[in-house]
Amino acid sequence: MVGRSKGAFVVAVGFGIGLSLCGSFPAVAQSIEDKTQVCAGCHGQDGKPIDKTIPVIWGQQAGYLYIQLRDFKRNDRKNEVMQPIVASMERQDMMDIAEYFSKKPWPDLDQPRASKEVADRALSANHSVGCTGCHLDHFQGDGTVPRLAGQSMEYLEKTTTDFRTRARGNNPGMSDLMIATSPDDLRALSQYLSGL
């Protein structure tokens, strides 16, 4: 992951320079393009992540992106890659970065539409546990609730599983809902949502 570490290094240097010039706001000497350069290393130069277990962030809800960056920094959400990257971010950096990516177009990952059988199973699970009650009727999300439609299937599977085992611990409410849903239903949901 050479690109990633180089990006991280650039960001770290950028923050360092900013710090010496301005004192209290290390990030301000950088443009938003500089601040987000490191992200492309994993999340993709064109918004398509380099690995299927890495989520799309282009076009994601700004409130949700901000909350995840905040949670990585607060250690509410654990990730070996993300946590060092956010360590030097302040709240405004996180808001800026979230805003920046939210305005990008959501990439087409070219994932297949789910079969009718899978879709029916997914929609039945949704009807039962009420995903659209928060993620809204096209699974587009809003504010601090993420868009699920067209997300990477492998990332959705990993995430629902991580919520279910509480390996991802920054949303116990989501964990409760995943625990109340069978793994087969969750798999159908991941297939269905990724194909939207």
Place this chain on the structure above:
Amino acid sequence: MVSGVPLNTPVDVNNEIWGGNMNRFSIGGAALCGLVGLLSAAASAQEVKQETKSASGQTMVSPVTQQQLNTADKSSTNFLLTNGNYAQTRFYPAKQIDRNNVKKLHVAWIFQTDVKESLETSPIVVDGVMYVTTSFSHVYALDAKTGVQLWHYNHKMGPITTYCCGPNNRGVQILGDLVYVATLDSKLVALNAKTGDVVWKTDIADPEAGYSETMAPTVIKDKVLIGTNGGEYGIRGFVRAYDAKTGKLVWTFNTVPENSVGVWATKDATGRDMHRNIQAEKDQLAKTGDPYQKLGGGVWQNPAVDLATNRIYFVVGNPSPDLDGSIRPGDNLYTDSLVSLDLDTGKYACHFQYIAHDVWDLDAVSPPVLVDVKGKDGKTIPGVIHAGKTGHVYVHDRRDCSLIRFSEAMVPQENMWTLPTKEGARMLPGANGGVEWSPIATDPGQSLAYAINLHQPMNYFVENSPYPNGKLWLGGAFKVIPSETQAGNITAVNYNTGKIKWQVKTPEPMIGGILATAGGLVFTGEGNGKFAAYDSSNGKELWSFRAGAGVNAPPSSYMVDGKQYIVVGAGGNTQVDFHRGNNIIAFSLD
């Protein structure tokens, strides 16, 4: 945590958007310390989500007087308050449309908003001008005769919104020349009634901590009253009064007092055992102390105002987390309660708790109604009634909030107060009720209350987790049982006897609202798009219309140029997932 701390920063119109002043601020700021990154981001956020208002028109509406609001129940031309009047009877005095001619009712006009999402607004009508709201806190002023848009306030929503049950807005209130709306990002906004310009804007509470607004405010004299969303997020709930002219905070009533444990009630209001383990709770209390700070207790709907006694009555929502009571010992006051306060000071007057230590989310959300009722001794006294998720209509003495009677159950009840388990336990009603946030209507002449109900068999699951910093905190899950049929109903209850007078069953659960009129009718809609009129004395269906999207909003009525209209929003519902739309539809005869 900032929960419960008001962020009260009234902003006057000159600090608002539209270029000029923001640029000056930006340049000054940048000169100070090269804070370009910080401010250019803020400015670009403005550019993308800029507040806009339609330049097309002004509304020619005279300032609304307090006297008009006080006598709203007698007005058969305007619809001035969210639930018709301060008593919230939703009984409209016009009788031009009646049981004989309603079959001739037809569409007068349709307005299509820019927002195709859950629509829960109660249209307000003043002098032939209609004010409606949509999801995401938009406000529209329309010509009530033709449906033509006069202006549109497109609220610049902050990026952080945390809310339950859909991005809804239940309407505005108007007093003087100001229109008041509360927003999803927890702000209270006063708009110029003629132009839709922002006059002032106040931050209510921190969205990042789980606070949000979906309710319509209640305006009375010099105050704007507002509750809060957030019982699913570990907030500390409140009802607040803000100064109607300036937006400054006047008083706060915390719906969860610092001493929230109460009397350790083991039975609910209907006298059934709730299977509490009082000793385990007391042990927990000794370990972790009073849980008041994150106990929930949102207030979803307008308070009723008793002008004679200067008191308000509202109901309080569920404790946080909804299903897991193990970490919140005690009765969890005043969640799941009727509460009354002094209007001027916000001081506590009385309360009645329907369910102590609720672990089913069967909370009190449908707004209370002030009507005269027969007391326990048969004498007529001022009363207050509330229709619960439990499926009962509760009838109280307005003086001390005490319970006089509760009605027969309007929906099936099975295994009441079975405790939620890890594997899931089935109980009826399901967690949406009974009666959800839907306001009831009343016809005092018939002593009838009309409620719309949901029947959704569910399994209740419980899981334990600590406070999650403003995230969803249900303490488990409610799962609809796919193999069991859902249904709904419209029920007329005699609140002096507690008996059901009539009931119309509907194929789907009902959520939205109902209006009763002096023409002897009730109007209500369904998630499948049906909007219908029924004979208010016997439930006979007299007219219907198919709107094409869920009619899940409370109807209003009004008159313009001597013609009576019925108006309702048809935009579907997020919580129960009814087909979305964007219509406001007005109906009239000939």
